[in-house]
Amino acid sequence: xxxxxxxxxxxxxxxxxxxxxxxxxxxxxxxxxxxxxxxxxxxxxxxxxxxxxxxxxxxxxxxxxxxxxxxxxxxxxxxxxxxxxxxxxxxxxxxxxxxxxxxxxxxxxxxxxxxxxxxxxxxxxxxxxxxxxxxxxxxxxxxxxxxxxxxxxxxxxxxxxxxxxxxxxxxxxxxxxxxxxxxxxxxxxxxxxxxxxxxxxxxxxxxxxxxxxxxxxxxxxxxxxxxxxxxxxxxxxxxxxxxxxxxxxxxxxxxxxxxxxxxxxxxxxxxxxxxxxxxxxxxxxxxxxxxxxxxxxxxxxxxxxxxxxxxxxxxxxxxxxxxxxxxxxxxxxxxxxxxxxxxxxxxxxxxxxxxxxxxxxxxxxxxxxxxxxxxxxxxxxxxxxxxxx
Amino acid sequence: xxxxxxxxxxxxxxxxxxxxxxxxxxxxxxxxxxxxxxxxxxxxxxxxxxxxxxxxxxxxxxxxxxxxxxxxxxxxxxxxxxxxxxxxxxxxxxxxxxxxxxxxxxxxxxxxxxxxxxxxxxxxxxxxxxxxxxxxxxxxxxxxxxxxxxxxxxxxxxxxxxxxxxxxxxxxxxxxxxxxxxxxxxxxxxxxxxxxxxxxxxxxxxxxxxxxxxxxxxxxxxxxxxxxxxxxxxxxxxxxxxxxx
Numbered sequence: 001x002x003x004x005x006x007x008x009x010x011x012x013x014x015x016x017x018x019x020x021x022x023x024x025x026x027x028x029x030x031x032x033x034x035x036x037x038x039x040x041x042x043x044x045x046x047x048x049x050x051x052x053x054x055x056x057x058x059x060x061x062x063x064x065x066x067x068x069x070x071x072x073x074x075x076x077x078x079x080x081x082x083x084x085x086x087x088x089x090x091x092x093x094x095x096x097x098x099x100x101x102x103x104x105x106x107x108x109x110x111x112x113x114x115x116x117x118x119x120x121x122x123x124x125x126x127x128x129x130x131x132x133x134x135x136x137x138x139x140x141x142x143x144x145x146x147x148x149x150x151x152x153x154x155x156x157x158x159x160x161x162x163x164x165x166x167x168x169x170x171x172x173x174x175x176x177x178x179x180x181x182x183x184x185x186x187x188x189x190x191x192x193x194x195x196x197x198x199x200x201x202x203x204x205x206x207x208x209x210x211x212x213x214x215x216x217x218x219x220x221x222x223x224x225x226x227x228x229x230x231x232x233x234x235x236x237x238x239x240x241x242x243x244x245x246x247x248x249x250x251x252x253x254x255x256x257x258x259x260x261x262x263x264x265x266x267x268x269x270x271x272x273x274x275x276x277x278x279x280x281x282x283x284x285x286x287x288x289x290x291x292x293x294x295x296x297x298x299x300x301x302x303x304x305x306x307x308x309x310x311x312x313x314x315x316x317x318x319x320x321x322x323x324x325x326x327x328x329x330x331x332x333x334x335x336x337x338x339x340x341x342x343x344x345x346x347x348x349x350x351x352x353x354x355x356x357x358x359x360x361x362x363x364x365x366x367x368x369x370x371x372x373x374x375x376x377x378x379x380x381x382x383x384x385x386x387x388x389x
Numbered sequence: 390x391x392x393x394x395x396x397x398x399x400x401x402x403x404x405x406x407x408x409x410x411x412x413x414x415x416x417x418x419x420x421x422x423x424x425x426x427x428x429x430x431x432x433x434x435x436x437x438x439x440x441x442x443x444x445x446x447x448x449x450x451x452x453x454x455x456x457x458x459x460x461x462x463x464x465x466x467x468x469x470x471x472x473x474x475x476x477x478x479x480x481x482x483x484x485x486x487x488x489x490x491x492x493x494x495x496x497x498x499x500x501x502x503x504x505x506x507x508x509x510x511x512x513x514x515x516x517x518x519x520x521x522x523x524x525x526x527x528x529x530x531x532x533x534x535x536x537x538x539x540x541x542x543x544x545x546x547x548x549x550x551x552x553x554x555x556x557x558x559x560x561x562x563x564x565x566x567x568x569x570x571x572x573x574x575x576x577x578x579x580x581x582x583x584x585x586x587x588x589x590x591x592x593x594x595x596x597x598x599x600x601x602x603x604x605x606x607x608x609x610x611x612x613x614x615x616x617x618x619x620x621x622x623x624x625x626x627x628x629x630x631x632x633x634x
Contacts, residue, residue, distance in 0.1 A: 063587065063588065064586075064587060064588035064589060064590075067588040067589070069597065071573075071598065072597055072598060072602075072604055073604065075494065075600075075604075076604055076607050107455050108455070231481060232561070234481040234482040234483075234534060235481060235482075235483065235560050235561045235562055236483070236560075236561055236562035237482060237483045237484060237485070237560075237562040238562075239482075243534070248534050250534040250535075255534075255537060256537070257456055257537075319515065320454075320455075320517070320518075321454060321455075321517040321518050322454070322455045323454075323455070323457050323530065323541060325484065332484065334484065334485070334530075336485075336487075336528075336530075338489065338517050340510055340511050340515060341511065342510045342511065344510070346510060347489055347490075349485065349487045349489075349528075351484055351485040351530075355565065356483075356484075356485075356562055356565075359562050359564065359565040360562070363561065388588065
């Protein structure tokens, strides 16, 4: 009896040891490619992650699949031609992209757009913000497995895009800003229609809130996931809603150098102390509503007058340089324009929000699970054109 | 096209007016870096004093440019400038790091300076706000999110062997900015953990951001608006020229 028991123990012990070895063999890190083609990447971002089981040990974002070299190309273009290009940086809010560049050129030239143009620019910037964030709200649901909000998002965004199209002629690439003002005034009936659509925006925000926050799975999947502490975020240059979701009360519309009609608007800057994926979603939801409120407020006070200042027919920007950064839907967007007195810029440094927002990925993805990786990517909300430029 | 100059004539004062205040300031500031004080706005004096307390003589020049404080420091003080801006001014937020190549761009072949929309750049090397020295300049913007403090720092780097200290240990976000700057302008960042290509493929040669790196599409077509008439197969050159004229 004791003999067989001994043999049994030896047998079990041997197999246990082998099993142990097998477990160790399967414990090797695995390298997984996420993207370049993945719905969470809004384009072609590739994230190479090293996995230990389901946990991310290290992450390395690979960018540049959509690098178009705008900083180089604009050196060969004249000022009016540049806006056509920079429209395509963050294509969901193209109008907002044009504003800081035009503003920088105007600053060097020492001209200022008339008040009506400033107000219309502000309204259209806020409409771009709404259009961008509605896509985010739908997409955020899709990344946690709720497909319904996506359909609502693309349906509701269309109302806003129709407004932008009616005013500028382009759904995505308006190219509506001119140095010294705007191409055209607003079409008749546009203001009434915009007021009506803003009502719809409030409704759709409520819909998204019900659909997402009303679902417990959404809370579980986003709360406490992908926490970015404020000081780390600042060091990486994370800006916009992402930084405000880490509790930093900083909005360039209010805190930066005065631009457009924002100094005359009273609006609330929303922050959330959480720093996690949920906070980033929540801040953007509130900002969508706030943007609609700003639009309604501005439409009530839209000044009369021309939309174009007196500018020479051929734009020549005198020698000088100017750094203009603004609060775009995705974060801090800035143009450092250096002019040497020619019809085209000498050098333009484009500071795009998503580039810095995504550069934090190696830090924030360390230790998360693969499914959470997707929600973190979705909640950081970047546009590939805004990373790669 | 021919009646454009006459259209412009009445607006000429408007065109000249903004140039007038800028031009003397630029020419006066560049050769005399000894007196930076009057160029700084009163609201920037405090920030500059805070920087100068630590950096001292390493500040070469400082000006206020369209509401921004631009400080040019010596190359050796580049890293310390970041530390001082972060600790003394509370600029914890890194906006960007990039470089400027001040070399005038060599015109591409077939470049027609008289083409109506071809931007023509001046042929002599001039520098921007806070001056410059040599061809390459590294510049960066740091900000404080608590107040409106924002400083643009610049430093000149050697043209033959451009290198400057890395900021990665002060601002973690400097990593990507410096990688981009390295691949586009060929500027070495000493102390950067791993300088490798960011946008371009790993085997790419050259630094596309430099002014002497040709933009291939402009080599073949002088400016983007040019009408491009391709010959139909089998046809002679005659009809094509008619079409373009």
